[in-house]
Amino acid sequence: MRALLLVDIQNDFMPFGALPVAGGDEIVPVANALILRSGLVVATQDWHPVEHGSFASAHVGASPGDRVLLGGIDQMLWPDHCVQGTPGASFHSALDVAGIDRVVRKGSDPAIDSYSGFFDNDHRTATGLGEFLESHAVDEIVVLGLATDYCVRATVLDAVGLGFGVTLVTDGCRAVDATPGDGDRAIAEMHAAGVRVVESSHV
Numbered sequence: 001m002r003a004l005l006l007v008d009i010q011n012d013f014m015p016f017g018a019l020p021v022a023g024g025d026e027i028v029p030v031a032n033a034l035i036l037r038s039g040l041v042v043a044t045q046d047w048h049p050v051e052h053g054s055f056a057s058a059h060v061g062a063s064p065g066d067r068v069l070l071g072g073i074d075q076m077l078w079p080d081h082c083v084q085g086t087p088g089a090s091f092h093s094a095l096d097v098a099g100i101d102r103v104v105r106k107g108s109d110p111a112i113d114s115y116s117g118f119f120d121n122d123h124r125t126a127t128g129l130g131e132f133l134e135s136h137a138v139d140e141i142v143v144l145g146l147a148t149d150y151c152v153r154a155t156v157l158d159a160v161g162l163g164f165g166v167t168l169v170t171d172g173c174r175a176v177d178a179t180p181g182d183g184d185r186a187i188a189e190m191h192a193a194g195v196r197v198v199e200s201s202h203v
């Protein structure tokens with residue numbers, strides 16, 4: 001069984017959002033077209049409490065782009081984003097949310113970030129996504145969303161580690177590219193891990 005996995009298609013990652021990803025809104029039609037063609041659709045939602053440890057604002061004297069240790073792990077600091085219950089945490093208004101079967105929220109523990117839809121960054125706490133997919137006999141996932149170099153990358157690499165076959169939809173992803181080339185390097189890393197990398201017309 002194959003499932004479509006939509007990663008963090010939320011307002012704060014759109015060009016008008018708090019943590020803007022260039023071209024982030026261009027993936028919404030790609031997602032909607034694939035939702036129509038998919039049997040099981042799961043979406044992740046970055047879902048932070050106020051003063052989450054990944055926010056620069058939660059660290060005295062820090063700015064977005066600085067790095068700290070969070071939960072013992074190297075952590076990039078971000079502008080406040082995807083705060084639980086705020087408009088920025090909502091899915092893009094044009095996303096076909098009626099076609100989504102299950103939403104998995106992540107990043108709710110203030111003491112650790114969760115780029116992956118499967119586990120917190122320390123891999124100690126699971127979100128329930130893996131169990132949900134297994135309970136539906138899913139062995140193959142098609143992934144797209146935001147951002148290529150953070151949550152898409154982490155989600156895809158965890159999926160490979162869990163034994164899922166993974167297809168990455170390149171025109172359905174956009175990167176933060178904090179360092180130019182980060183998105184392309186993430187795609188190369190996923191490809192090297194055994195991921196099938198295709199455009200949506202080839203899914």
Ligand code: VGL
Nearest residue numbers: 008046146147150151152
């Ligand atoms: C993400 C940075 C911080 C993402 C989430 O969805 O890629 N990036 N939180």
Ligand code: ZN
Nearest residue numbers: 046054082107
């Ligand atoms: Zn986040």
